[in-house]
Amino acid sequence: MIREPAVAGRFYEADADLLKGQIDGCFRHKLGATASPAPVQSRLAGFIAPHAGYMFSGPVASHAFERLSRENPLPQTIILLGPKHTYYGAEFSVSAASSWKTPLGTLEVDVALRDRMLSAVKTLKADNDAHAMEHSIEVQLPFIQYFTANRPRILPIALHYSTFQVIEKLASDIAAVLLAEKEQHIMLIASSDFSHDTPREEAYRLDREVVDRILALDTEGFYRLIVEEDRSVCGLMPITALLIILAQIGQNINASLLKYATSMDIMRHDRGVGYASIIFEEKA
Numbered sequence: 001m002i003r004e005p006a007v008a009g010r011f012y013e014a015d016a017d018l019l020k021g022q023i024d025g026c027f028r029h030k031l032g033a034t035a036s037p038a039p040v041q042s043r044l045a046g047f048i049a050p051h052a053g054y055m056f057s058g059p060v061a062s063h064a065f066e067r068l069s070r071e072n073p074l075p076q077t078i079i080l081l082g083p084k085h086t087y088y089g090a091e092f093s094v095s096a097a098s099s100w101k102t103p104l105g106t107l108e109v110d111v112a113l114r115d116r117m118l119s120a121v122k123t124l125k126a127d128n129d130a131h132a133m134e135h136s137i138e139v140q141l142p143f144i145q146y147f148t149a150n151r152p153r154i155l156p157i158a159l160h161y162s163t164f165q166v167i168e169k170l171a172s173d174i175a176a177v178l179l180a181e182k183e184q185h186i187m188l189i190a191s192s193d194f195s196h197d198t199p200r201e202e203a204y205r206l207d208r209e210v211v212d213r214i215l216a217l218d219t220e221g222f223y224r225l226i227v228e229e230d231r232s233v234c235g236l237m238p239i240t241a242l243l244i245i246l247a248q249i250g251q252n253i254n255a256s257l258l259k260y261a262t263s264m265d266i267m268r269h270d271r272g273v274g275y276a277s278i279i280f281e282e283k284a
Helices: 016-028 054-069 111-120 138-147 164-179 200-215 219-228 236-249
Strands: 043-049 077-083 092-094 099-102 105-108 153-159 186-191 253-262 274-282
Touching (some): 054 138, 054 253, 105 138, 138 186, 153 236, 236 274
Parallel strands (some): 077 186
């Protein structure tokens, strides 16, 4: 089964040529990566990227994906961790599709890795319903296609809200599978927007507190801050899982904020959404 695009024409252009131009425009935007491309310091283990409409979050997202484009060698598989914005399907769902389609073509699902995940991670279910109308993973794919000539395989995983103990067990089980795959170059992306419906100055202040915990690799501190203060970071589960997985499979992980901005920096309005590109590099 091919997973057809659900938000093409809404979150990003549905025509291939227009979409390429849109992504190029994100890259060349005054807030985009062309102004300050990230230096390659060591192996890219993963990153956090936003998932709003490209008009708003695309320039910030371009920083992480432009850094991916200069990874050598490029990852063979990218695991995409996205939040569930709907209640459809399994709580913790790996895509059961064989590939995902966008206007730029298809990306093959790493079926062999999926099978090993399903065998080892008992709370993870193969399910398409959770992914059918969900945008958080889909919007990452055209950026992957645009910035990687040798297109990697993907493994999309949608995560519902849960307790820290539950997500810690899930992420630890995923990490155990990846530790057995060390000969493969597998990278992770956590899909998340940050503050929602927030005035600009307050968004910068609130999101800086969140970003600081991520940069410190303080997984429990990050989780508690979001939950206890009811912060509107929709990628709470993906980011928490990413931090746990990297702590268990990586060595000398260094986190760097490449870019933070808000929708209010793109278009003037009173309240908006915060976006961040944060990369995690594994020093040799």
